[in-house]
Amino acid sequence: xxxxxxxxxxxxxxxxxxxxxxxxxxxxxxxxxxxxxxxxxxxxxxxxxxxxxxxxxxxxxxxxxxxxxxxxxxxxxxxxxxxxxxxxxxxxxxxxxxxxxxxxxxxxxxxxxxx
Amino acid sequence: xxxxxxxxxxxxxxxxxxxxxxxxxxxxxxxxxxxxxxxxxxxxxxxxxxxxxxxxxxxxxxxxxxxxxxxxxxxxxxxxxxxxxxxxxxxxxxxxxxxxxxxxxxxxxx
Numbered sequence: 001x002x003x004x005x006x007x008x009x010x011x012x013x014x015x016x017x018x019x020x021x022x023x024x025x026x027x028x029x030x031x032x033x034x035x036x037x038x039x040x041x042x043x044x045x046x047x048x049x050x051x052x053x054x055x056x057x058x059x060x061x062x063x064x065x066x067x068x069x070x071x072x073x074x075x076x077x078x079x080x081x082x083x084x085x086x087x088x089x090x091x092x093x094x095x096x097x098x099x100x101x102x103x104x105x106x107x108x109x110x111x112x113x114x115x
Numbered sequence: 116x117x118x119x120x121x122x123x124x125x126x127x128x129x130x131x132x133x134x135x136x137x138x139x140x141x142x143x144x145x146x147x148x149x150x151x152x153x154x155x156x157x158x159x160x161x162x163x164x165x166x167x168x169x170x171x172x173x174x175x176x177x178x179x180x181x182x183x184x185x186x187x188x189x190x191x192x193x194x195x196x197x198x199x200x201x202x203x204x205x206x207x208x209x210x211x212x213x214x215x216x217x218x219x220x221x222x223x224x225x
Contacts, residue, residue: 031211043158043202043215056212091157095211102211103148106157 002026004107006092012113013082021077021110023092032075033093033104034067036060043091049075082114117141119216121203126222127193135188135219137203148204148213149177149188158202158215161188190221198223 005024013019025032034046047057049067066078075094079086089111093104118140127133139147146165150158162170164179164186176189188201200220204213 033212035215042217043152043204045212045214048212056210089155097211102146102206103160103163104213105160108157 002105004092004094004105006090006107006110008110009108010111010113012115015084015114016081019079019082019112021079021090021092021112023075023077023107024073025075025092025094026096026105027073029094029096029105031055031095031097031104032069033095034077035091035093035106036088037091037109038085038088046077079112082112084114087112087114117205117207117214119203119205119214121201121216121219123217124220124222126224127190129193129195129223129225131193132189132191133193133221135190135201135203135221137186137188137216139184139186139203139205139216141184141205141207143208144181144184145206145208145210147177147179147186148202148206149175149186150202150204150215152200152202152218154199161201193223195223195225197221 007022032049037043045058047061048055064080068076089109091109092107095104120138149161152158162177169178174191179186200218202218203216
């Protein structure tokens with residue numbers, strides 16, 4: 001069964017450092033998303049990406065964040081200068097709007113710890 | 116904006132039936148998802164409701180009332196492995212993007 005894959009599974013970084021979280025969405029999907037989940041809290045939407053550009057973003061997705069699709073398969077989230085409060089699980093997801101359900105399939109997540 | 120409300124925690128006994136409720140206020144409702152999330156893992160899709168009524172899928176069923184802004188997830192013949200968080204997520208406006216509630220942590224005990 002096709003799946004969304006994310007790397008790395010865990011990342012520890014020092015405050016102020018840049019991190020890049022990587023995702024390979026399901027190959028025939030057209031919409032890509034990043035969500036985050038701070039420990040014990042709800043899954044929060046960050047950004048969606050369609051047709052090689054950001055389609056929607058939340059207020060969390062400020063200038064410190066950026067997304068890229070550098071080739072035909074990868075989808076990355078960059079945090080320029082990490083803060084302690086960026087520590088969270090980051091989930092990548094993809095969906096195919098041509099399907100009736102338009103369900104988002106989630107990757108297993110990258111646990112980011114900022115120290 | 117959207118407001119999605121679910122109970123924080125529920126407990127139930129193995130073999131029993133449990134109903135997890137979700138209420139929402141939103142404009143331009145498109146549909147409602149239920150996801151299951153085990154601790155430390157990714158959410159996995161359970162159901163998607165667009166029209167009023169009950170959709171059954173094995174041990175899990177999901178109900179929607181658009182006029183009442185209400186949905187529930189019904190889990191039958193509970194198993195220990197059903198212990199997880201159950202996330203209600205709403206899609207509205209012209210968006211495909213699910214907005215998640217805080218989730219209901221279900222604890223199934225023997």
